[in-house]
Amino acid sequence: MVNTLAPERAERPASRLRPSGPVLAARARRRQTVVGYLFLAPALLFFAVFLVLPLGFALLLSVSRWTGFDLGDIRPVGTDNFTALFAAGSTFLTPVLTNTVLFALGTVVIALAGSVLVATCIDRLRFQGLWRTLYFLPMVTTVVAVGNVWKYMYEPGGLVDGVLNALGLGSVAFLQDPHTALPAVVVVQAWASVGSAVLVLTAGLKSIPRSYHEAAALDGAGPVTVFLRITLPLLRPSLLFVCVTQFLTGLQSFALITVMTKGGPGDATAVAALEMYRQAFSYGDWGTASAAAFVLFVVVLVITLVQLWVFRRKGEDA
Amino acid sequence: MTRPARGLNRRHFALALPSTLLTAGCAAPHRGTGRPGDPIVLTLLSHYSSGALKKALQDPVDEWNATHDRVKVRNVAVEFTDLLTTFMVRQAAGQGADIIQPYCLWTGQLVRAGVLRPAPPEHAEEIRRGYSAAAVGAASVENRVYGYPTEAQTYALYYNARLLRAAGVGGPPRTWPELEAAAHRTTRRDRYGNTLVQGFGLSVYDDSTTVGQTLALLNAAGGTFVSPDGRGTAIDSPAGRSVFELEHRLVTGGASAPGVNVYQAFPSGRVAMVISAGWWTGSLKPLMGADYREVGVVPVPVPRAGDRPATLSTGFLLGVNTASEHPREAWEFLRWLNAERTGARGVTRMSALQVSVGSLTGRADDMRALLGRGGDPNLRPFLDALAYAVPEPNVPGAQRAKTLLRANIEALWTGQQSVGEALRTTRRQVDQEVARPW
Amino acid sequence: MIRRRHRFPWVSYLLVVSGAVLMVVPFLDMVMTSFKGPGESGRLPYRFLPQAFDFSNYRAALDQLDLPLLFRNSVAATALITGSVLLTSSLAGYALAKLRFRGRDLVFRLVLATMMFPPFLFFIPHFLILVHWPLAGGNDVLGRGGAGLTVSIVALTMPFLVNGFGIFLVRQFVIAVPDEILEAARLDGAGEFTLWWRVVLPQTKPVLVTLALLTFVDAWNEYIWALLVSTADPDVMTLPVGIQLLQDYVDPTRTMPVVMAALVLSILPVLVLFLLLQKHYLRGVMLSGLK
Secondary structure, three states, X not given: OOOOOOOOOOOOOHHHOOOOOHHHHHHHHHHHHHXXXXXXXXXXXXXXXXXXXXXXXXXXXXXXXXXXXXXXXXXXOOOHHHHHHHOOOOOHHHHHHHHHHHHHHHHHHHHHHXXXXXHHHHOOOOOHHHHHHHHHHHHHOOHHHHHHHHHHHHOOOOHHHHHHHHOOOOOOOOOOOHHXXXXXXXXXXXXXXXXXXXXXXXHHHHXXXXXXXXXXXXXXXXXXXXXXXXXXXXXXXXXXXXXXXXXXXXXXXXXXXXXXXXXXXXXXXXXXHHHHHHHHXXXXXXXXXHHHHHHHHHHHHHHHHHHHXXXXXXXXXX | OOOOHHHHHHHHHHOOOOOOOOOHHHOOOOOOOOOOOOOEEEEEEEOOOOHHHHHHHHHHHHHHHHHOOOEEEEEEEOOHHHHHHHHHHHHHOOOOOOEEOOEHHHHHHHHHOOOEOOOOHHHHXXXXXXXXXXXXXXXXXXXXXXXXXXXXXXXXXXXXXXXXXXXXXXXXXXXXXXXXXXXXXXXXXXXXXXXXXXXXXXXXXXXXXXXXXXXXHHHHOOOOOEXXXXXXXXXXXXXXXXHHHHHHHHHHOOOOOOOOOHHHXXXXXXXXXXXXXXXXXXXXXXXXXXXXXXXXXXOOOEOOOOOOOOOEEEEXXXXXXXXXXXXXXXXXXXXXXXXXXXXXXXXXXXXXXXXXXXXXXXXXXXXXXXXXXXXXXXXXHHHHHXXXXXXOOOOOOHHHHHHHHHHHHHHHHOOOOOHHHHHHHHHXXXXXXXXXXX | OOOOOOOOOHHXXXXXXXXXXXXXXXXXXXXXXXXXXXXXXXXXXXXXXXXXXXXXXXXXXXHHOOHHHHHHHXXXXXXXXXXXXXXXXXXXXXXXXXXXXXOHHHHHHHHHHHOOXXXXXXXXXXXXXXXXXXXXXXXXXXXXOOXXXXXXXXXHHHHHOOOHHHHHHXXXXXXXXXXXXXXXXHHOOOOHHHHHHHHHHHHOHHHHHHHHHHHHHHXXXXXXXXXXXXXXXXXXXXXXXXXXXXXXXXXXXXXXXXXXXXXXXXXXXXXXXXXXHHHHHXXXXXXXXXX
């Protein structure tokens, strides 16, 4: 997709080993096995302790009742935690999961539209590096800074209302009004992630041979036609990547929401990962929290697979 | 893996105690050096983290440390918003403080999780004897006492006498019809429709202004939030409906503007009446200066003249952690702080502490001694309310239930739900939460 | 593009520049607010510029925060994470790219698979594993009874010490190193470790710089995990967590200016680093498009 790396070489068969007899080759091979696993040991050990073990632990907790303090108190309760999440009156499906999906979807739509626009435009300008750097600033800034700055800008007497008032419009209590709180947070998340999308799309644009555009222009195609017929289809892999990663981030991110609204007002910006955090670390219900994590994992998986499938099908149609 | 000996040692440097922790493996960080002869260090985790509150608690703790050699107490504090999470996370991390001061709302959750240790019989008896029934109830689960009630809050109606006079309202309201009439008469708007004076302050700013005042009105109407057996909510009742309808009428009629932060608007004379807790007197006084003269407090209005008065009480308790290795010492300190009488007036240190920051405790005799003459007359209605207030429920899912109630109240005020929907949704959601078997 | 060079791309400039303004204004607002006096922020009508440049907010931020502690924790955690990720990624990346042994492809697929699990899934179990780490922080062999690793700075770093993407990135790069160089060194009798140290590391310096930057920025800015660990033990608090907490402790008329001042101080190091080495960093982000 991106050409900054030297192309991966096709693996050559054993010819790489010195042809100095089967014994030597076998010994070299054995040594490489030992060294190979030695080099991999730290990573493999880490994955065992911090990936496999936690997965098992999370699964166990999701079918148990536990207050989080004494390992001996973990009590299996079957699928109770899952049924409770979807029981009548539970807030998990609505508004929590719907908020989560809307948050991710909103972010993806805004960031994708913005980044496609900006990336194609930047491609025609001078000082491309400067522009890209500016768009990238939020990415290297801690979410605490991003969240607080925007929270402050949204407040009465803040920059956003200041601009609205200067335009003769009334003030909006963005983060206090349940109707506007989620969109307001979505805008910030999109603002913060547009930079990396621009970067990936720029790389994608650069890999489109210029001759395509020139040929189309010679055929008399206008810039819009060129964009829709040539640029966009050829950008598909980059678009897919941006789409999938932004969705992934959006579905599981709650740092920004923790900083800006803590899920409020009411439930207006409560998202699944935040709910998981609270169930475990505030309400001491680790079973429900783990069950919520797994439900969210399934949602993430399904949405990702659907995206891959849609993009692939479109690819075949084209 | 290296053992976190550095982290352990640093804490003890901070305590200025000899800190040669030889075996990191044998002592959890808050339990002193563990060497014979060295003092036991008890940590106390509260939300008295800044300003006057911090100092008010530090003074008696310093006094204890100056007069006791064997047992020392160390204050640790976080903001109230972080308090519950801090209890749970530190407990989960094996670092729970020896003494904790939770909000009574959480008692059930903390008892279920095995964080709070039941009070030993002699302390339990002392507590039952010394405090009002509401305070004891809030610190108990299934008739078992879990700690010394400390800060006690009751809810009453604050009013701005100047705004009432200006609107031609004779005196503060005693009943709901009077409240509504006064709210509408005091409301003033400019020609663009901006609210200049809010008649009755409803605020989505925090739990105490949304849930607290709604529950105070609910209690005044004879209702309760959670059913007596703690297995469901009782909000979807005639009393609950009447409260939601009252608030709904106030909002739609323009007498309340829930978007405004009443904590800022009332002191600056832009709200005529608010239901809030007693601690607020303490922060209004310095904020308003001379204008505080115009602030009056009366009991929460009741639906009809002649109804029995009732309101909400909330509070905190000081309890001992199940994980503490020195429960006896911890209870002894708590008795010293909460039950021993000192000074000329013969009041407990805790009562003196609370009154010094504008709050109350559930010890009626102390309160009479401290507030008897010369004190702020506005504290009197809060004190009287201790006798008839209904404690906030403290069943295991109470914090969650409160959060759910708040979300639905806000949805009602912002027009997202009708009264009927808000009642039904609250009932469904809270029932699902508190009725779950554990 | 090449055909249209004679026409100045007005529309594009307008779009990109107004977008760029949108990106920068919040940062400017942060800086401006950090100079505003008591009661000045939040006053109506909104004013972008402060009435006077008041440096006292920076003083207040420095007074309120235990900056040495926060900085030390942030620096230590970030350094530990970055160092560990570089080392493990480089070792594993080399093994997966150039050594031949049974199960290599399986391991590589496993590494790719690790990138598919969202971090929140591990949030709770990671915390529990740290708490119940055997023989640490007062724990017994079964990991019970004490605080485990949560009372140490290690807790901040644990879940981030190895990074599947890092391994993948280095492997893709090492594959491009010509086998002839490695073979020549082997013929000279160099062991695999020497080979890695003397040949692979220098050859892969660019990708390591990139990986280091990516890891550094992420680690420095990490908030949620640090928040949890600092809740358990305030002594390991990092900068973002400390600044977020600052909000509750300051005089309300100047909360925002002081918080903004602290934020300016905390993002400055990363911003400078980014601006100096942005070429490497941005390349890393583009490379992530390879996944």
